[in-house]
Amino acid sequence: MKKAIVLGGQTGSGKTSLAIRLCREFGGEIISADSMQVYRKMDIGTAKPTAEELAAAPHHLIDALDITERFSSADFVALASKALEDITSRGKLPFVTGGTGLYSQMLFNSFSLSQSGGDPEVRRALAEEAAERGADALYAELCKADPDSASRTQPNNVRRVIRYLEIFRVTGLTPTQMNEINNSGKREYDPLYICLWSADRKLIYSRIDARVEKMFASGLEREARSLYDAGLENAPTAGAAIGYKELFPYFRGEYGLEEAKELIKRRSRNYAKRQQTYFKRIPGCVFVDIDGDPYKTVKELVLAHLER
Structure with missing residues (x-):
């Protein structure tokens, strides 16, 4: 089987710099598994690799799409497979x-929503929608998004309707489409999952805070303003990305710049928690502490994987 390395982890854990060092060591190339770095004109707020970093190792799926295009997990699988x-x-x-x-899980045919735990926030939002709009409205949405699943449940089975819609909103796929991906052909690749994390929560939080400050010093407010002026505040791209969506209300005068900055930091920290929780559910994922220099540990893990 062909070998592949998945290097994941929390926001601010140093994935990019470590991946570049590993590419130099092993003759590798990077496939970006980031839902926002795929877009052009979203550079600072997504912590996109710099020009120097892009030159240091070949990168794929960076600046691959226009900011107005939709990008689902299925789209990622198609592009990343190539x-x-x-x-x-x-x-x-x-x-x-x-x-x-x-x-990365969907790319290597190893994703299961039940195993991953799904997305509690999406599930909670759907439950609130069911309470506000009614079960029939949610079922009508399911009929439009996933007629096959809708035909296998009743409108009054709200829990199942929510589950099917959760799958669709999280992955952009219906359960049938997910099964087709997971069962398509032989699994050609043998991936090693590595997650960078910190046992010291204060360390990762301080890194996140410093990263946000650096973004503002590099021109995040100006970049976000250009997207706002282009009418992208409600787009599923910039309108959903941490670092941009917090600045749009500031531009509308709803709160001050410092409040926007603190909101970005807080949401980034919460996102880092969710990232760690997600990777913990991936079978066989190896966690490497970033306290110090994790390069030696990760290098040894990669060597052992390649020799298997």
Whole structure:
């Protein structure tokens, strides 16, 4: 089987810099598993690799789409599969790098919503919608998004309707489509899952805070303003991305800049918690503490995986 490395982890854990060092060591190339770095014109707020970093190692799925295009997990699988084939055909080692664990699991046919725990926030939002709009409205949405699943349940089975809609909103796929991906052909790749994390929560939080401050010093407010002026505040791209969506209300005068900045930090910290929780549910995922220099540990893990 072809080898692949998945380097995931929390926001601010140093995935990009470590992946570049590993690419130099092992002759690898990076496939970005980030739901927002795929878009052009969203650079600072997504902590996209710098020009120097992009030059230091080949990157795939960076600046691949226009900001107005939708990008689902299924789209990621399609693009990343082509990149995997290209990289391995040239004898290179693919490093799938990013904090979106769902993407890497689906890429390697190992995703299960029940195993991953799904997305509690999406589930909670759907439950609130059911209470506000009624079960029939939610069922009508399911009929439009996933007629096959809708035909197998009743409108009054709210729990199941919510579950099916959760799958669709999280993955962009119906359960039938997910099964087709998970059962499609033989699994050609043998991925090693590595998650960078910190046992010291204060360390990762301080990194996140410093990262946000650096973003503002680099021009995040200006970048977000250009998206706002382009009418993208409600787009499923910029309108959903931490670092941008907090600044849009500031531009409307709803609160001050410092409040927006603190909101970005707080939501980034909460996102880091969810990232760690997600990777904990991936079978066989190895956690490497970032306290100090994790390069040696990760390098040894990669060597052992390649020799298996």
